[in-house]
Amino acid sequence: MTGTGTRRGLSFYLLAAFFGLFVLFLYGPIVTITILSFQGPEGGLTFPMNGVSLHWFRNLFEQQAVGDFGGSFRRSLALGLTVMVLTVLFSLLAGFAFRRRFLGSGALFYLAVASLIVPSILVSLGIGLLFNILGIEPTWYSSALGAHLTWTLPFGLLIVFAIFNRFNPAYEEAARDLGATPWQTVRHVVLPILLPSLIGVGLFGFTLSYDEFARTLMTAGSFNTLPLEIYGMTTNVTTPVLYALGTLTTLFSFTVIGLFLAGVMILRRRRLRRTGAAA
């Protein structure tokens, strides 16, 4: 940042204004539907507010015509958590593998990158067709799980690459020199250092899966996940109950992120305290 300190001229303020507008653009609509979800019973999809109430939130839980909101939420949650665990595990393991050269490492890397580039609807269609031909019933915990992993694993792998790029192998060498077995080195040296980043990978995997729609379309089978449920609502629900659902799911996402970030913070503080005590 050297040199930039002296010139906080016109360009800085113009860029700052642009950034402000961008943030407004990102948040404006979401804030609007949050406000509108507290619309009174007579209120519609747009302003003005017709009173303030929790009517649409109650409506969300009462009205069974809307669909299986609770069940789809539970399924999405379970699916997201499974995807999270598998993403962390698989991409960390693969990250270790990629630190050495092995036969087919190039091909596997390109397959992972391809997984990011292939349009979601193709993954959905392909898995749906495969299960169809094999005569296996698609379910959210088999085909949809696999479909979600094709989206979360490449992201996880790329993040793990970035982590290992910054990782100093001197720690491992020191552990080895002190007589640690490879497993002990991983367990007591590598994993604790990587833990905060791995939580990031998990958080990423969870939210990607929790919100994934296109890859679930043909792979979820007869039971909907939450995004499918929401999509169904957008086509036939024209009341603020839609916004109430939006507000709730957004709130839930933020709670999950908050919990994860708090976890990282606690870990960091604990480590600081420990190293502080050691010194």
Add this chain to the structure above:
Amino acid sequence: MTASAVPSEASSASAAPRSGGVRRSVLRRVTPYLQAGPLALTLLVFLLIPILTIVAVSFWDYDSIRIYPDFVLTNYEELLTSPVTWKTYLNTVKFAALTWVITLLIGFTVAYFLAFHVQSTTWQMVLFLVCTIPFWTSNIIRMISWIPFLGRNGLLNSGLISAGLIDQPLEFLLFSDFAVVLAFVHLYALFMVVPIFNSMMRIDRALVEAARDGGASAAQVVWNVILPLAKPGIAIGSIFVITLVMGDFITVRLMSGGQSASIGLMIANEISLLQYPAAAANAVVLLAVVLIMVVAMLRIVDIRKEL
């Protein structure tokens, strides 16, 4: 990536003689395969084989009841000779191009502001997080959140009317191509900001300093120093935005109100009509188009040093 693998390989090789025993060395050799196994297996079963299935089914025959294993070219013939297909492809490319240009301008400007104009690293991270938070909510929720803004009686129309700028509500705001592109920009601008920001943070600040000492103006520094060095990030962001838009169907369906089409939407419609071979042929063509676009971008910019 390969560059980073070399030193750790060397260090593990130097440690090898110490751990004697044949079993140990066999274990050492198979370890990477065991470690990469779950990832490889998942991608094989849920990506590679499904795509091969799509390719196979694209040659199958079908009627209104079921699909039949066969080798016919009619699916491709019907697809490629239909003017609807070409119009739809053109429309999708138009969406992709517009979204790409707008997200690139926004992404570059925002990343440039964060990387070069925000002084403290703490503020940099805070503002960066502020940009990423909306990304954590559902795409569909973010789409429907535009309804109260853009509708006939939406905030924008009533604002413009009360300001006296217009006396009729603007009809093109919602359920139009405008709404589709707006939603795309809203959804995917972040995919541009993050990689470009990442690239810019790696630029050696001494280069900027040297350019300025050499008498370059701020615009010249951006154009001749920062832009070339941020290219890998731009390429990664572009690949994300373009592939996401090319395959999208839900944004187009929701935001155009069914008045506009895209290839993804065409495939989704064929799926819902159970015309799987037709959808598969369409998917194969879409995949080929997307791959050509990506390869073209990779030929212009080498992104491997970014990994």
